[in-house]
Amino acid sequence: MNDGKPARPRWWTRPRKDRPAPAAPHTAPPAHGPSRAPGTTPASPGRSNVPAPPYAPVPPPPHDPPPQPGTGTVWHRYDPWAPPGQAALPPPPAPARGPGRRRLLTGAVLLALAAGLAGGLTGAALRGDGGGDSGTVSLPQIPTGGSGQTAPGAVARIAAAALPGVVYIHVKGDGVEGTGTGIVLDTAGHILTNNHVVAPAATSGDISVTFNGGVTRKAAITGRDTGYDLAVVKVDGVSGLRPLTLGDSSAVRIGDPVVAIGAPYDLEGTVTSGIISAKDRAITAGGEGGAGSDVSYMDALQTDAPINPGNSGGPLMNARGQVIGVNSAIRSADDGSGADGSQGGSIGLGFAIPSDEARRVAQQLIDHGHAVHPVIGVTVDMRYTGDGARIAATGPSGAPAVTPGGPGAAAGLKSGDVVTAVDGKPVHTGEDLIVRTRDYRPGERVALTVLRGGHRLTLDLVLGGASGG
Template identity: 40%
Template sequence: MKRYLFWIPTLLTTLALLGGCGALLISGPMLAAGVARAGQATPTPAPAAPATSSAPGNPLLALETMLHDIATHVSPSVVNIQVTQKPQATSQTLPDLPDLPNLPNMPHFHFSIPPQQEPQSLPSQALGSGFVWDTQGHIVTNNHVVQGADRITVTFADGTTEDATLVGTDPDSDLAVVQVNHLPNDLQPIQVADSNQVQVGDLAVAIGNPFGLEGTLTVGFISALGRSLPVESSQLQGGTYTIPDIIQTDASINPGNSGGVLVNDAGQLIGVPTAIQSPVRASAGIGLAVPSAMVQRVVPALIEHGSYAHSWLGISGTTMTPDLAKAMQLDADQRGALVLDVTDGGPADQAGVHGSDREITMDGQPSHVGGDVLVAIDNQPINEFDDLVTYLARSTQVGQTVTLTVLRDGKPQTIDATLAARPTAR
């Protein structure tokens, strides 16, 4: 079965005059890799008023009251972001937009202007969402919303419009921060919840600007936790990285929701919508959001430094399977992450971690075996490769020394490795 994974596209409109009409297209690629806030006080907006039903015993009215409260208290903190890019000189034929990450069983899509509409220059505007982070005018959105922007304009719920400056970006979490000089009076930053406490089945409310329709509220539930998304910049970095701990929801997420909010029943941020999985390039009930715990780690660094340093071990690997275990003469139920490759000069290499050293054929396909099997990090079990990625993202920082428990030739041993900063795109 084919899977179609997109970063949520911003809504993109061309400004060139094409026979007196503006062309409209959806930009691509459609993309979708709790900590105290360093250096600043945690925003303390007035929390959304608790839902109270005017008709006790009527759950539908109670739900409606709660949603009214969320709309009243949260929607004003969600903004529309318009990004303008300068005209780009083009040849007679416009190139296709970049490919999606090269994922198994996921086709690549390209979106380009029909030949009869190709202008010689193409000023464009992209529309996305964002939310107020603090009273200093910082606004959080997705990196893919503001990437390549020449001008960023923020429109608040009351219609106030402000030009914004780019403060910092982190492609590896698809987060960015912009700043405006003035906020509307009495506008409060959004309250942030700990996404690590979210459970499957919890109510989820998405607020953003799908298709440019400002202040749209949609309702659903938390469908799954612990998903992972490929990082768009991986192709530029020479490695493959993922965003861990992604939240899945069936609240309707569409182009233009990028950078908006996913909140809980108290109107507190639990995630930032960033991707959808859909065969129709619009909501099909699988929306994906960067968890608020990651937002709380990354955003303060973007405000202070303009970037965020992700902990990096310098390995690639895969989850152990019974077939791999058998090939390595381990118990069939052996869990862990098999190290396939170790980056030369990286933390794992310097610590002495071993990558796979031979290739075998399984089910007619080549497979690498023989490397160390990671079974724990700092005494936290690793049952699959994503467990390692999640631990590094949640619980470590650059310069920290971690203790790896590995199986080498079937025998356990421990290795200390000092984490470095993940290489950035060049």
């Protein structure tokens, strides 16, 4: 109520809501807010400043509540009943702060405001009733299923599409029991895998195939080839098969991303990923070396995708979900044999038969039960320790090392010649020569680089063919 004396203003007041607060200066404000020149009041829209009692920023009294963030600028008024002529009180000196301290404090204030805003938004979302307190709390949840999107080429997308076309092979026979992986080739039930996976049951034994959905069926060998380390088995009575697409392995580049699927150590449905770390690796797997029928030769794709025993026969896939290789061998740390059957684990050196070669051999196995190998018609000296593949002095049982009338003889090869390249691809050993020629089909022409008596020659040779085992 008014007792006839002029109303004494409070020590601090907030600006009216219909008046915008003055813009903050570019420099850091004083400890208790910005000040303005004495004798003016904040300008309102459409009005000019009018004289008023002198103002100066002064600290609020202890009993008054402090300004709250977000309520606008607080102006402190100087006592108009002070003795005439007294100057406005200066603001209390701010404690000395270095530039680093000021920046840190400002960052802390901004962080606090952001946290407060986030908290307010969360609180409003939790209430869900216009701000009332219902006494219960409902925690936020991620929408069911999320976005449900994966980028093209993502491992998850490739795996989801490919897993229905991958099977797991269990073999018993010849006192051996093991597992491997297979690739569904068609809806008729043909499945591609490695020869060394099914070899124990080649003469007698049992082969069963488990599909991704859990269905298990017996399988029989359609055809197999030891030289290529490939085999085809067939299951009957299964519908809804999902064949995988065999891609173009010749288009693969070093560094391309790849995905491997298999059953390492009997862990079915295992998906791993990596890159193509090398191409055209001349790999000899199985046996103890030499050119025996138990040795497989492959001009392999090398990958660092983890491959372990049990991955044999499974797909190596590109970013488009196409099979570009059949996983067949690893270089293991324990014995260095490179055979997938080794108990050593992956050290990042896995090898796959290129899909171009696998497609050709699989078609022959389905059509004829065996594959036809390209041959040169010479006997190679596997004991030669120099660089290249040397033609032996004699063949088996004293026969000529260069088969009379064969492709080698027609090209002009002679005993003692050292082959150093096939179509420009280097040849360092006898195994390399076999591997390089396996890239071709019988009847195709290749250029052989040959050293003879210190002279380098180039010979054109048309490859012959021979049935493999």
